[in-house]
Amino acid sequence: MGRNGQIENDLILRNMDIVTIEPHNNLKEIVKKFWWANIQNANHQNKTYKILADGALGIIFQHFNGQSSLLNADGHQLPISFVYGQKNDSPCINSFQGNPFIFGVNLQPTAFKKLFSIDTSELTNTLIDSEYLFSKQFTDELLHTSSPEQIIQLFSGQLYRKLLKSKQDNIIDHSIKLMFDDADGINSHDLSSRFHISRRQFQRKFKEYVGVCPETYLRIIKFQKSIYLLRTRQYKKLSDIGFSLNYADQSHFGREFKLFSGCTPKEFLHKNNLQQSFLINETHPFETMRIFSN
Numbered sequence: 001m002g003r004n005g006q007i008e009n010d011l012i013l014r015n016m017d018i019v020t021i022e023p024h025n026n027l028k029e030i031v032k033k034f035w036w037a038n039i040q041n042a043n044h045q046n047k048t049y050k051i052l053a054d055g056a057l058g059i060i061f062q063h064f065n066g067q068s069s070l071l072n073a074d075g076h077q078l079p080i081s082f083v084y085g086q087k088n089d090s091p092c093i094n095s096f097q098g099n100p101f102i103f104g105v106n107l108q109p110t111a112f113k114k115l116f117s118i119d120t121s122e123l124t125n126t127l128i129d130s131e132y133l134f135s136k137q138f139t140d141e142l143l144h145t146s147s148p149e150q151i152i153q154l155f156s157g158q159l160y161r162k163l164l165k166s167k168q169d170n171i172i173d174h175s176i177k178l179m180f181d182d183a184d185g186i187n188s189h190d191l192s193s194r195f196h197i198s199r200r201q202f203q204r205k206f207k208e209y210v211g212v213c214p215e216t217y218l219r220i221i222k223f224q225k226s227i228y229l230l231r232t233r234q235y236k237k238l239s240d241i242g243f244s245l246n247y248a249d250q251s252h253f254g255r256e257f258k259l260f261s262g263c264t265p266k267e268f269l270h271k272n273n274l275q276q277s278f279l280i281n282e283t284h285p286f287e288t289m290r291i292f293s294n
Contacts, residue, residue, distance in 0.1 A: 019148070027156060029173075030111035030163055032056065034155070036103040036148045039096065046071070047293075048095045053087035053220045053260050054288035057112050057123065057211070059105040059130065060084065061142050061151065062096075069100030081130035081139050083112070085123025086211035088220070091262050103142075103151050105159075109176050109217075110209045114166040115159065120211035134158055171195050172209040175202075179214070180286075183221040184246035188214040222246075223260040224288040226253070230269050231289075238265050 023031040041047060061081040062070055068077040073093050086109075096102075112120045116133055131139055138158065145151050175191045191214065192202035206214045222245050229241045242253030257265050272292065 032106040034152050041099050046095045046097050050091040052091050054290040055220045057107045062102040064098035064100040069096050069098050071095045079129040082127045084127040088212045088216050113209045115162045119208050124211040
């Protein structure tokens with residue numbers, strides 16, 4: 001299981017300890033990790049949090065006494081279990097009420113298309129009730145579990161059965177790895193040439209599998225890498241981060257960061273330095289950050 005039971009901090013929320021478990025080897029093609037948390041909200045007031053573009057999709061199962069505890073920006077309850085898509089713009093602000101239990105499945109970027117044979121761009125900047133992709137009975141089974149381990153077993157079984165029926169296309173998976181390795185230097189023309197297909201064909205296939213075009217995906221990766229550099233303090237001045245990630249200039253870096261985070265790098269750093277879990281050692285492996293306190 002690898003990091004079985006390890007406390008993770010890549011989702012930054014006060015009073016929220018994230019426990020993660022790696023998937024079985026036969027699921028790693030589609031699942032990055034499982035995670036869960038019991039949120040302690042002493043005064044039971046609604047708490048808001050931001051959701052950032054992080055380059056991936058996922059599944060959430062959550063409740064407080066059998067009822068949905070998560071609310072969107074309009075105050076409407078989210079489904080007890082839902083699948084969320086890519087974000088390609090500014091963060092959205094949700095909230096939770098009570099002391100919810102939250103369980104997540106962090107999916108690989110191409111998993112949705114493989115599992116459900118649906119164009120992933122249909123889910124970009126939105127979510128869908130899991131009942132439409134699994135069943136209401138499955139949600140009921142989740143509600144009647146007595147431990148996170150049982151939830152992992154249920155999701156693993158469902159996802160593995162769907163994976164067995166999926167069609168394999170590794171071009172986009174390989175492209176994503178190359179993007180993470182060289183986000184500040186590679187482009188869609190380089191990638192299409194590497195795989196001997198036209199640039200337009202590559203862009204179309206990438207958006208179908210990932211939910212956004214390759215150019216947008218590279219911007220998201222660079223944004224996430226800038227957060228990592230902030231968290232590990234790998235800079236002397238903030239302009240060093242923009243330079244190291246090959247932004248045209250500091251102004252360009254600032255605009256991109258504000259688009260995806262809702263604040264400037266300086267504001268983001270000041271706000272999150274107040275949270276103990278924000279700063280990490282530079283030896284900590286690069287991971288994206290999706291959720292943090294508003």
